[in-house]
Amino acid sequence: MKRNERVGxxxxxxxxxxxxxxxxxxxxxxxxxxxxxxxxxITKGLSDRFGDRVLTTPISENAILGIxxxxxxxxxxxxxxxxxxxxxxxxxxxxxxxxxKSVAMYGRQHPMHLVVRCPVGGRRGYGPTHSQSPQxxxxxxxxxxxxxxxxxxxxxxxxxxxxxxxxxxxxxEDKVLYTERRHQEGLVADLFTLEFVxxxxxxTARLSIDGIGDPELVLIAPGGLAGRxxxxxxxxxxxxxxxxxxYVPSALYPFDVSVLADPVARAGRVCVVEDAPPGGSWGAExxxxxxxxxxxxxxxxxxxVHSADxxxxxxxxxxxxVVVSSRSVGSALRELVR
Amino acid sequence: xxxxxxxxxxxxALDDEDLESLLLVRHFERKLLDLFAAGKLNGTTHTCLGQExxxxxxxxxxxxxxxxxxxxxxxxxxxxxFADPAGLxxxxxxxEGAVCGGVGxxxxxxxxxxxxxxxQGESLPVAAGAALHFKRNELPLLAAVYxxxxxWGEGSxxxxxxxxxxxxxxxxxxxxxxxxxxxxxxxxNMAGTVRGRAEAFGVGYxxxxxxxxxxxxxxxxxxIERVRHQHQPLVVEFETVRLGPHxxxxxxxxxxxxxxxxxxxxxxxxxxxDPERFDRHDHKVRELIDLVxxxxxxxxxxxxxxx
Numbered sequence: 302m303k304r305n306e307r308v309g310x311x312x313x314x315x316x317x318x319x320x321x322x323x324x325x326x327x328x329x330x331x332x333x334x335x336x337x338x339x340x341x342x343i344t345k346g347l348s349d350r351f352g353d354r355v356l357t358t359p360i361s362e363n364a365i366l367g368i369x370x371x372x373x374x375x376x377x378x379x380x381x382x383x384x385x386x387x388x389x390x391x392x393x394x395x396x397x398x399x400x401x402k403s404v405a406m407y408g409r410q411h412p413m414h415l416v417v418r419c420p421v422g423g424r425r426g427y428g429p430t431h432s433q434s435p436q437x438x439x440x441x442x443x444x445x446x447x448x449x450x451x452x453x454x455x456x457x458x459x460x461x462x463x464x465x466x467x468x469x470x471x472x473x474e475d476k477v478l479y480t481e482r483r484h485q486e487g488l489v490a491d492l493f494t495l496e497f498v499x500x501x502x503x504x505t506a507r508l509s510i511d512g513i514g515d516p517e518l519v520l521i522a523p524g525g526l527a528g529r530x531x532x533x534x535x536x537x538x539x540x541x542x543x544x545x546x547x548y549v550p551s552a553l554y555p556f557d558v559s560v561l562a563d564p565v566a567r568a569g570r571v572c573v574v575e576d577a578p579p580g581g582s583w584g585a586e587x588x589x590x591x592x593x594x595x596x597x598x599x600x601x602x603x604x605x606v607h608s609a610d611x612x613x614x615x616x617x618x619x620x621x622x623v624v625v626s627s628r629s630v631g632s633a634l635r636e637l638v639r
Numbered sequence: 640x641x642x643x644x645x646x647x648x649x650x651x652a653l654d655d656e657d658l659e660s661l662l663l664v665r666h667f668e669r670k671l672l673d674l675f676a677a678g679k680l681n682g683t684t685h686t687c688l689g690q691e692x693x694x695x696x697x698x699x700x701x702x703x704x705x706x707x708x709x710x711x712x713x714x715x716x717x718x719x720x721f722a723d724p725a726g727l728x729x730x731x732x733x734x735e736g737a738v739c740g741g742v743g744x745x746x747x748x749x750x751x752x753x754x755x756x757x758x759q760g761e762s763l764p765v766a767a768g769a770a771l772h773f774k775r776n777e778l779p780l781l782a783a784v785y786x787x788x789x790x791w792g793e794g795s796x797x798x799x800x801x802x803x804x805x806x807x808x809x810x811x812x813x814x815x816x817x818x819x820x821x822x823x824x825x826x827x828n829m830a831g832t833v834r835g836r837a838e839a840f841g842v843g844y845x846x847x848x849x850x851x852x853x854x855x856x857x858x859x860x861x862x863i864e865r866v867r868h869q870h871q872p873l874v875v876e877f878e879t880v881r882l883g884p885h886x887x888x889x890x891x892x893x894x895x896x897x898x899x900x901x902x903x904x905x906x907x908x909x910x911x912x913d914p915e916r917f918d919r920h921d922h923k924v925r926e927l928i929d930l931v932x933x934x935x936x937x938x939x940x941x942x943x944x945x946x
Contacts, residue, residue: 358802363764363794364798370768371772372771375772375773394761405742
């Protein structure tokens with residue numbers, strides 16, 4: 302494995318590995334065929350290699366998920382691609398009422414091996430309908446599992462884990478990550494040691510500063526925010542000598558707070574950051590679980606950081622004021638220790 | 640669709656099996672409405688009174704492993720395939736022996752390669768996926784999906800038809816056009832026609848106007864074989880009637896419209912074909928359903944939980 306592999310290359314390799322390993326996997330989506338290989342090149346090389354298991358479709362998100370559901374129902378392992386995560390709203394019925402409900406609504410467990418890939422997030426200037434982070438809209442659907450791409454996790458393990466789960470999964474992929482380098486060994490941002498905590502194919506990445514005992518703060522960030530979270534934590538240490546450990550989970554929902562409960566209880570101060578606007582959010586779900594597990598140990602309310610309560614503007618300078626930045630995370634962290 | 644008054648068409652007598660299958664659905668649905676009226680059923684149900692001959696006609700044309708997708712009005716589809724009134728009634732009443740543990744109820748049944756859901760139009764793209772599975776694995780199987788005239792209001796229908804034709808999938812769409820969506824007549828719901836919609840995608844189309852099961856099978860057998868072996872999707876539109884309400888007591892049609900529908904009921908037509916034999920089977924099936932209902936309603940409630 303090359304040290305300088307980009308996250309998008311790693312994800313593309315994961316798709317190649319999974320499709321090579323399982324003859325019953327399909328990749329279905331818009332413009333996914335070679336030589337184009339998808340709007341973000343993540344499916345590059347798949348149609349040349351796997352032929353009729355890579356299906357390019359009309360602009361029909363509902364049917365993409367419907368066909369994926371039909372394939373899953375008949376024992377296959379489809380991976381559906383939404384060109385932009387924003388378009389998943391057009392497939393909401395198929396995901397919520399068919400993919401997820403088919404697992405249990407017929408009175409017995411019926412496995413649905415189905416992964417929906419969603420490029421999400423802003424910072425690319427694509428504007429209000431191509432920049433959203435729709436994770437929150439899929440929280441709390443029985444048997445629907447949510448995951449997020451990170452610069453630390455190996456996507457072959459994550460993708461295999463999702464596809465073997467037997468429950469439909471949505472994989473949210475911050476599109477800015479695709480061109481960033483993966484972190485595997487050595488220090489992250491010259492300061493943080495990367496380890497994984499928790500069992501199974503979906504461990505949580507932990508970034509901590511060597512030689513520091515218990516950090517004063519815990520920062521929980523899904524993969525898309527990992528870079529901004531690490532940058533904020535680094536600045537906090539270098540400028541203010543405040544140590545903050547960053548945790549990056551792979552599984553967003555159902556969320557297993559157990560690996561975080563102990564470090565959060567010891568630090569007593571925790572911040573949860575996400576790209577969605579406030580209101581019914583993933584951060585609120587995590588905060589609720591932290592209150593339940595760590596109530597006696599918390600020294601301050603759980604701090605949430607969201608994007609602004611706003612559509613995501615197209616113009617760079619306007620978008621910058623809406624999306625979460627390392628500066629906005631940093632100021633939230635400083636307020637938390639004050 | 641305008642329902643015009645006409646004498647019951649002459650129908651050729653059925654063999655015992657088909658006749659009993661028709662009557663099984665008829666008396667099952669009647670029993671459900673009786674049980675509702677007696678306060679013995681919870682929730683809601685959608686009976687297919689008047690439409691029973693549609694799945695009974697199709698049943699021998701479909702292979703055991705063909706995937707059949709049904710909808711909210713699916714009791715006839717299920718009973719024509721499985722002849723299992725006890726399992727279905729137990730499912731609807733949440734009692735032991737329920738085919739889906741009482742979780743699915745009237746609208747959500749999954750057994751073998753038969754599945755129903757309660758969302759209009761949702762199963763068309765799903766059926767296209769199942770059809771793709773059959774084609775790719777070179778199995779001589781098709782996916783059949785029952786929809787109504789009202790289902791054509793859903794975009795998923797068009798997305799799926801387009802793809803089925805583009806990809807040459809063995810998909811059979813059976814339209815039970817009873818002329819009414821809950822309480823809204825087709826005239827207020829649908830511009831153009833079902834035929835025009837199928838033709839717009841280059842999808843084959845066949846219209847069935849008779850209740851004569853022999854004739855229906857003769858017309859459809861070669862068409863369905865083309866779906867199965869040549870992977871040509873097909874829309875079959877049955878011009879049919881809904882005798883009962885949409886669900887329980889919500890029939891807002893004028894009495895004369897319901898009466899005109901009744902005049903087109905297969906029940907009188909098949910009775911006229913062979914009254915003595917018909918009455919004998921009618922009596923037998925009615926008794927069977929009475930016994931099934933009495934038995935099922937005595938059973939303990941399902942314990943719940945998903946096995």
